Each structure stands twice: as structure tokens, then as C-alpha cells.
Amino acid sequence: MLSKVDRKTLKYCLWSAGTALTAAGFLAFLVAPGRTPKEKRAPFIGRNYAHRGLHRIDRSIPENSLPAFEAAARIGYGVELDVHITRDGELIVFHDDNTKRLCGVDSRVEDMTWSELCKLRIAGTEYGIPLLSEALEVLGTHCPVIIELKRGPRDREMCRKTYALMKRYGGRYCVESFDPGIVFWFRRHAPEILRGQLAYDPAEMV
Template sequence: MNHQLMSWLTSMPIAHRGLYDEENAIPENSMTAFEKAIEHNYAIELDVYVTLSHEVVVFHDPTLRRMCGVDKRVESLTKENLARYQLLRTGERIPLLKDVLRLVRGRVPLLIEIKRQPWIKNANMVILNTLLGYKGEMAVQSFDPFVLGWFARKGPMVTRGQLASDFRSEKMHWLLKYLLCNLKLNFISKPHFLAYDAKALPKRHIERRRKKNGMIVLGWTVADQAELNRIKPHCDNIIFERFRPG
């Protein structure tokens, strides 16, 4: 896990939650979606939460409602509880991060989004301990500068990316929105790269960071070739879904 070796961040398109295809019963953040990404030589973006039993699971939403049809919070359940539920009634289950690491085995890079979980004690440490010893290329990213700041202090060998957007549709205090949109808290997160909402690109301050500071910028989440063509001059790589980048 050497953050100086980041060439994959600009050379391989990154499949958002794996190469999922709901029409063909391949749900997001599933083992099959990850296998499909590996088959097509795409890097993999995935999301993690820490459960009540301090296991790291691969799942995007704070609740199981959308993917499993159950109105329960991920962090309120144990891995045994979670194992009961299928992803979109496909027979696929919510994977453990350690099982995904075994599946991937360094065949493609991993980009791991970490959620803010203030109610789970030592959540970041649980995630870091799960990643320690993994030999493949990987990086973490988060919208929360304080999550990344923790990794800067406790796991400085892990490559860090600051996720951001213009947050126009988000309900938050205007000052917080300004700080996050304009990356004013990067002195806390100390990111090695940025992942910015493709719909909000281009932005002058992002262009300035790319050109003057050599900061790597990923655009997320690109859903078709037309959007890719539009933002290609404004980012170094994409996180994509629902199409195959050409």
C-alpha cells in the first residue's frame, strides 16, 4: 500500500460499485459485480460500513431499504443478521470486505469509500486493520475530511482521496457547503487525489489544482459516453456505471 504508486488512478477506468447490471441480476457491490469488473480489467470502487459486531461490510446505503427491502440500519446489525438478506432478491448477499479482498487478490486496484460512522467505536481502525497486509493496489476516499484526516495520522501509508461536489441538492448549513464544495478542509484530509462530482465540472479551483499542483482528479459518476466526452478535458480518470467507457 504505497501511496507514491498511484499510476492506476489515471490509467484504468473505475467501475462504480463493481460492474453491476441489475437487468441481468448482478446487483451493485456484489461479488459477481466485482468479478465482472475484474474480467473486463476495470478498477473497482466500493463502499464500506462497519457493523455492530465490528465487521467491515461492502454496502452503499446506511439502511437496507433500497437493496434488501428491510428498513434497518447497517450499523445496528451484526454480520450474522446481515447474512440473512439478499441483494435485490438475486441470491447475492452483502459481502464482507475481507472476502472481497480475497476475491480480488490484487488483480485490479480497489477504491474504497468510507462512510462517516460516529456511533461505531473505532470504525476507522477496524477498516484500517482489515486493509493491513493487503498486497494489491488500493486507495480510500471519503466525503468526510475528518475520516481522511484520521487515516493521514494513523494510516499514512494508505492513499487518500477527498470526495466532493457542489452539494446543491444537499440540506446542510451554507458555510459547511461552501467549505466542502471548495475543498477548504483539505488541510485536515491531506488528500493525494480528488474525486469530484462530474456534473459540477469544470470548476476553476479544481482546474487550478490540476494544472498548478498536479493534483489527480477523478470525475464521478459518469453514466454515458457523452458525459465522458464532456468532462474528459477536466479530469484525469472517471468512476463510471451503466456503460462501458470507450
């Protein structure tokens, strides 16, 4: 027979388990990809991809720069790139949340305007941070593009503006994010777009 303490412990455990299952179910609902037609996946399969463009280790052609995208497109590689939204609502291509590592300025991307960001140089080169529209123009429409949307306080605006821009783009693309809310936005508002949920390897977080 259970004591009062045991009953309380059991009730708490059951409540915790139920809460965890509910949260897991809701997350699964947000990101569930559903059945993706083979013809929608086909353009992205069996290709080489240049992660953040075809950049060089010595940084003479830096990551997520227009020359890196040009180099990838020239040899027919697909491209993965990263998108942030600036304080004044522009879509830029940049990986980090902070410009310190690549530009030497300790500032968060989301706190800067486009006019401030476009003055920065990437990794000491002559190349600046590109707009997403500029990157797409350089890439053309022959190679598939994987767009990672970076999480931030203005996710919905970023999603809306990215979708509006990509509707005018004639090439093949898909979107991905570590943020389930971003993936869900595209599921709800643009279900025709191929999307993917990114996840961290738990071993890398220890």
C-alpha cells in the same frame, strides 16, 4: 462616525468571519493531502473503474456484490466499493446507510449485526451482502481498489479495522470519504496510504 449599533454589527460580522475562516482552516488541515508522489498515484491513473462493481441495470448482478466484483476483475477494471461497520464490528461492503432500498428491510446498517445482515438478499437475487475481506479475495491483487468509508458513530473503529485488514492485502488501494474525520485518521495514522476527500455538489443539495 460609527454608532453603538453599527459598532456591534461590525464586531459581530468580524467575529463571524473570523470563526468561519478558523473553521475553514481547520477543515483544510484535516484533509490536506500534501504532495503525493507520482509513483503512488500512477497505478490509479488512466484506468476504467467499476463503481460499486460491474453491476447490471436489471439488477441480475447487483451493486457491491461478489459477482459484480468478479465481473470487474475479469476484464481488468479497477473497483470502487463502499464500507460500513456493523453493530458487532464487522466490515461489510454496502452503499446505503439503510438496507431498505436494496434488501427491502427498513433498518440502519450500523444497528444490525453481521449474522442479521448476511441473511439479507440484494435486490431480490440470491446474492448476499459481502464482507470486505470476501470482496478483496474475489478481486485479487491485479486491479486497484478505491475504498469509500461511510461515516457513522464508530468511525475510528472502522478506520482501525480497515487499515489492519488492508495491511495484509497485497494489492493497490486508496481510501476516500465524505467525512473529514475519516480522511484525517488516515493522514495521522497511515500517511503512506493515498487518500481523498469527497464533497457534494451544492447544486445537488438544493
